[in-house]
Amino acid sequence: MVSEPSRSAVKRERVRDYLMELVESCAPGDPIPSERTLCEQLGVSRPTLRSAVDELVTTGLLVREHGRGMFVARAKITQELAPARDAYRLPQASGSWASKVLEFTTVQAGARVGRRLHVSPAAEITYIARLRLVDDEPMAIEYLHVPAALVPGLQPGDMESGDFYDFLRERHGVRVHEAVQSIEPTVTNEEEARLIGVPVLSPALLFERLTKDTTGRPVEYVHSVYRGDRYRIVSRLALGDTAPATPLSAAQHHPGIPPGDLASRREVMTTGDVQPGS
Amino acid sequence: MVSEPSRSAVKRERVRDYLMELVESCAPGDPIPSERTLCEQLGVSRPTLRSAVDELVTTGLLVREHGRGMFVARAKITQELAPARDAYRLPQASGSWASKVLEFTTVQAGARVGRRLHVSPAAEITYIARLRLVDDEPMAIEYLHVPAALVPGLQPGDMESGDFYDFLRERHGVRVHEAVQSIEPTVTNEEEARLIGVPVLSPALLFERLTKDTTGRPVEYVHSVYRGDRYRIVSRLALGDTAPATPLSAAQHHPGIPPGDLASRREVMTTGDVQPGS
DNA sequence: CGTCACCAGTGGTCTATGCCACCTTCTGCG
DNA sequence: CGCAGAAGGTGGCATAGACCACTGGTGACG
Incomplete structure (x- = not known):
C-alpha cells in the first residue's frame, strides 16, 4: 500500500487514480516508473496495472513505447471533462x-x-x-x-x-x-x-x-x-433574435444545442482548427 | 480450432476477426455464445477472449450485460470504416x-x-x-x-x-x-x-x-x-464556384476538407441528426 | 578506434485459475 | 396456487507466472 486505500473497491480505479495524480506532478514527456516497479509499489498484479494504464493511454494521458518505457503524454488532450484549454481566440489558419x-x-x-x-x-x-x-x-x-x-x-x-x-x-x-x-x-x-x-x-x-x-x-x-x-472543430454560431428571417426549410438543429433550446434564426460559420501542440 | 488459423500471429486479433464475422451473420440484438463457451471453441483463455471482446464493445459492435450475456449491438454503429449506413436522405427532425x-x-x-x-x-x-x-x-x-x-x-x-x-x-x-x-x-x-x-x-x-x-x-x-x-452531425456544404463572393474574413476551413482543397466561396448549414435506432 | 554482438530491462501477449456480483430459472415450501 | 429461496449460468475482477519482441547500452572483438 502507498497512501490511503482510497474509497474505491475496484483496484483498477485505485491504481488509475494514483497514476493520474502521479502524472499531474510530472511534466509532459517525463518517464514514469516501469510497469513491474509500479506493480510492486502499489501491490497489484501486472494485468491489473496494465488495464489501469490502458485507460489512461486511451484517454491520452500516457504514452507507451515498447522497449523503452511509459511517458507522460506530450499534449494534455481531452482527458476528463474540463480541459484546461487556454486561449479563446479562434486560431485562424491551421498550419501548413x-x-x-x-x-x-x-x-x-x-x-x-x-x-x-x-x-x-x-x-x-x-x-x-x-x-x-x-x-x-x-x-x-x-x-x-x-x-x-x-x-x-x-x-x-x-x-x-x-x-x-x-x-x-x-x-x-x-x-x-x-x-x-x-x-x-x-x-x-x-x-x-x-x-x-x-x-x-x-x-x-x-x-x-x-x-x-x-x-x-x-x-x-x-x-x-x-x-x-490534435484536431477539433470550432464554429461560430449566430443566434441573433433580431429577425425571424430565412426559415431554412429543413429542421434546424445546431449540434450541441438540442431543439427546444433554439427557436429563432440561426446561421453558422464553421471553421476547422488545429490545436497547437505543447 | 474452428476454421483456418488466420494469418495473424496475435491470438486476440484472430479471435476478434472471428467474432466480427460471427456478428455479421447475426441480427441486431441477437445473443452470442458465452465467454467460456467461446474460449473453448476458439482454444484461447478467457482473458484473451475478453480483451478481444473489449475492442468490439468499445467499437460498438457488441454489448455486454452482466449476468445475462453478450449481444450484437442494436444499431450498427461506426464500427470499422465503411459503415453500411443505409439512407442518404437527411432525416429532418430528431425525435422528441x-x-x-x-x-x-x-x-x-x-x-x-x-x-x-x-x-x-x-x-x-x-x-x-x-x-x-x-x-x-x-x-x-x-x-x-x-x-x-x-x-x-x-x-x-x-x-x-x-x-x-x-x-x-x-x-x-x-x-x-x-x-x-x-x-x-x-x-x-x-x-x-x-x-x-x-x-x-x-x-x-x-x-x-x-x-x-x-x-x-x-x-x-x-x-x-x-x-x-446515436448521434452524428450532418452538414450540407455549399461549394459553388459560381461567384467568389463574401470572403468571410478569417481563414475558412471546412472540417474534413483541409485547406488547399477549397478555394472558392463556401457556405454551410449545419444540422444535428439522431441516427434512428434499429 | 570503430563496429558489432550480446544482454538486461522494458512493454506486449497469453495462460490457468479463482472468486465475486448479477440475472434467470427452477424448485419447494407455505 | 403463489411466492421465496436456492442453484446454476453469466459477465467482472484479480492473481501469478511465463514467454516474446523491442530498445538501448555495454563490452568484446576486429
Whole structure:
C-alpha cells in the first residue's frame, strides 16, 4: 500500500487514480516508473496495472513505447471533462497542410460505393488513400472514391499538391457544387492508429462526404479519419433574435444545442482548427 | 480450432476477426455464445477472449450485460470504416427532446469558468447538470454555467421545459446573440458512461460553448458530452464556384476538407441528426 | 578506434485459475 | 396456487507466472 486505500473497491480505479495524480506532478514527456516497479509499489498484479494504464493511454494521458518505457503524454488532450484549454481566440489558419498518397488504384465500385456515387457496382472507380499532414505531422487519413470516367489520366502526384476541386474544374471541367457530410466520433483501429501515429482505440473523428457537381452528379465519395488529439472543430454560431428571417426549410438543429433550446434564426460559420501542440 | 488459423500471429486479433464475422451473420440484438463457451471453441483463455471482446464493445459492435450475456449491438454503429449506413436522405427532425435536471446548485466560478464568463473567480455561478433525452433515451449530458446575477430566481423546473434562450429573453431580458462552440471526439468516463447508458471508453462528442448576448457579455458556458453511437452531425456544404463572393474574413476551413482543397466561396448549414435506432 | 554482438530491462501477449456480483430459472415450501 | 429461496449460468475482477519482441547500452572483438 502507498497512501490511503482510497474509497474505491475496484483496484483498477485505485491504481488509475494514483497514476493520474502521479502524472499531474510530472511534466509532459517525463518517464514514469516501469510497469513491474509500479506493480510492486502499489501491490497489484501486472494485468491489473496494465488495464489501469490502458485507460489512461486511451484517454491520452500516457504514452507507451515498447522497449523503452511509459511517458507522460506530450499534449494534455481531452482527458476528463474540463480541459484546461487556454486561449479563446479562434486560431485562424491551421498550419501548413500537405498530402502523401498511400494508395492509388482503380477498383470496382462495389455495392456500397456504387450506390453512393450513383454508378453501377461494376463501374471503375479511382480509389485513393492519402495521408494528410499538418506541419509534417500526420493529421488524418482520407479515402477518396471518384468515378474513373470523370478523371481520365489522373496521376498520384496530382493528389499531393493543390486543390483537388480546382483540379477537377480546370483539368476535367467538373464543377463541384455541394456536399453532404456527416461527422461522428469513433476510435482508431490498428491501421489508422499506425498511419496517423496514435495508439489503437484513440478518439478520432470520422468524416463521410458525398460531393456533387453543378448538375447534381456525384463526383466523389470520401471518408476520412482525423486524429482526435490534435484536431477539433470550432464554429461560430449566430443566434441573433433580431429577425425571424430565412426559415431554412429543413429542421434546424445546431449540434450541441438540442431543439427546444433554439427557436429563432440561426446561421453558422464553421471553421476547422488545429490545436497547437505543447 | 474452428476454421483456418488466420494469418495473424496475435491470438486476440484472430479471435476478434472471428467474432466480427460471427456478428455479421447475426441480427441486431441477437445473443452470442458465452465467454467460456467461446474460449473453448476458439482454444484461447478467457482473458484473451475478453480483451478481444473489449475492442468490439468499445467499437460498438457488441454489448455486454452482466449476468445475462453478450449481444450484437442494436444499431450498427461506426464500427470499422465503411459503415453500411443505409439512407442518404437527411432525416429532418430528431425525435422528441426532453431534459432532466441532475444537479442545480450555486457555486463559485473558479479560475477557469470565471475566465470564460468574464467574472471574478469568486462570483456566484448557477451550475446545472442536466441529462438530455431523445424519445426517453439518454443522449447527452450538459453542464451549464450561468452567472447567478443574470438569472435570479431560476428554478430547476425552468430547465426541463421550453427553450432556455427564450426563457432568458422573456424572464430576464437577456438576448443571446452569438456563441463560439468547439467540437472534439472523446471517450466516456465512468460517470458519463453511467448517465448516458453506454460502456466506459465509448466514443463520444465533447462540445464546449460560450454564448454571449447582444452586448457582448458572456451569459453561459456549457460543456456537454454526446453519446457517439446515436448521434452524428450532418452538414450540407455549399461549394459553388459560381461567384467568389463574401470572403468571410478569417481563414475558412471546412472540417474534413483541409485547406488547399477549397478555394472558392463556401457556405454551410449545419444540422444535428439522431441516427434512428434499429 | 570503430563496429558489432550480446544482454538486461522494458512493454506486449497469453495462460490457468479463482472468486465475486448479477440475472434467470427452477424448485419447494407455505 | 403463489411466492421465496436456492442453484446454476453469466459477465467482472484479480492473481501469478511465463514467454516474446523491442530498445538501448555495454563490452568484446576486429
